Amino acid sequence: MSARESDDPTTANRIAGVLARRIVEAEIAPGARLREVPLAAEFGVSRGSIREALRILERDGVARIEPHRGAQVTLLSTDELIEIFQVRTVLLGLAMALFCERCEAADLVWLKERIGQLKKAGRDPDPRAASAHADISAEMAGCALRRGGNLRLERMFMQMSAQVARYTRLGLSDKARRRQSIETWQQLLHALGGRDALAAERYGRTLVTNTFRFALGKIAGIGPDL
Numbered sequence: 001m002s003a004r005e006s007d008d009p010t011t012a013n014r015i016a017g018v019l020a021r022r023i024v025e026a027e028i029a030p031g032a033r034l035r036e037v038p039l040a041a042e043f044g045v046s047r048g049s050i051r052e053a054l055r056i057l058e059r060d061g062v063a064r065i066e067p068h069r070g071a072q073v074t075l076l077s078t079d080e081l082i083e084i085f086q087v088r089t090v091l092l093g094l095a096m097a098l099f100c101e102r103c104e105a106a107d108l109v110w111l112k113e114r115i116g117q118l119k120k121a122g123r124d125p126d127p128r129a130a131s132a133h134a135d136i137s138a139e140m141a142g143c144a145l146r147r148g149g150n151l152r153l154e155r156m157f158m159q160m161s162a163q164v165a166r167y168t169r170l171g172l173s174d175k176a177r178r179r180q181s182i183e184t185w186q187q188l189l190h191a192l193g194g195r196d197a198l199a200a201e202r203y204g205r206t207l208v209t210n211t212f213r214f215a216l217g218k219i220a221g222i223g224p225d226l
Contacts, residue, residue: 011045011049012049012050012052012053012055012056013053013056015039015043015045015049015050015053016053016054016056016057016060018043019034019039019053019057020057020060020062020162020165023057023062023063023073023162023166024062024162024165024166024169025131025169026166026169028073029073030073030074030075030076031072031073031075032072032073033070033071033072034054034057034063034070034071034072034073035070036050036051036054036070036071039053054071057071057162058071060161060162060163061074061080061160061162061163062074062162062163062166076166076167076170076219077219078216078219078220080163081167081212081215081216081219082212082216084160084163084164084167085164085167085208085209085211085212087160088157088160088164088208088212089205089208089209089212090205091153091156091157092141092157092204092205092207092208093201093202093204093205093208094150094153094201094204095141095144095145095148095150095153095154095157095204096144096148096188096192096200096201096203096204097197097198097200097201097204098148098149098150098153099144099145099147099148099192099200100191100192100195100196100197100200100201101195101197102147102148102149103144103147103192107143107147107192108189108192108193110143111140111143111185111189111192112189114136114139114140115182115185115186115189117136118133118136118137118178118181118182118185119182121133121136121178122175122178122179122182129178130169130172130173130178131169133172133178133181134165134168134169134172137168137172137181137185137207138161138165138168140185141157141207142158144204145157145158167211167212167215168211168215170214170215170218170219171210171211171212171213171214171215171218172211172214173214173218174214177210177211177214180210181207181210181211184203184206184207184210185207187199187203188200188203188204188207191203
């Protein structure tokens with residue numbers, strides 16, 4: 001490893017991306033310590049690169065760095081969940097309303113294909129189906145954000161992506177919940193095809209609130225009818 005590589009910000013970003021994925025997939029548990037020396041050995045980089053990667057994870061809200069104790073994966077929190085999803089609900093609703101005004105026939109075909117992928121993932125007995133569903137849904141939401149044409153909205157939405165991903169997978173961990181998500185996506189597709197921006201906004205919000213309620217129930221034992 002060269003000195004240049006150890007200082008390359010792309011190295012830290014790459015490592016942060018790998019660690020964030022492990023955290024989202026619960027391969028690294030909430031509360032786990034992220035130790036510089038073992039991570040530097042695993043990735044074959046300097047401790048400086050690991051420290052920079054950990055700072056990225058802290059910025060993205062999935063790790064916390066404490067003086068003299070190092071970095072630790074943040075715990076899942078009802079307070080954090082509520083705050084994030086309050087914002088997320090408004091942002092995705094607005095994104096879908098804007099997308100409705102600009103979407104074209106090719107966009108609708110693409111979304112229909114992705115909904116087909118959601119259905120296929122729903123038939124898969126593999127326990128990782130929830131992750132597949134979440135990834136496809138995120139891809140669909142990302143498309144709507146880009147096509148909506150509001151770059152500031154897109155940046156705000158994506159800022160919380162790592163934090164949100166942990167709660168989203170929890171909120172989609174049940175088969176019935178994933179079926180409900182597919183139904184909402186189908187209703188949203190119908191609204192987009194009919195150029196009904198109000199309905200598109202409503203279904204965009206529903207995608208978030210249904211996930212929020214289920215995840216909150218998992219964390220705090222609160223019923224889904226909250």
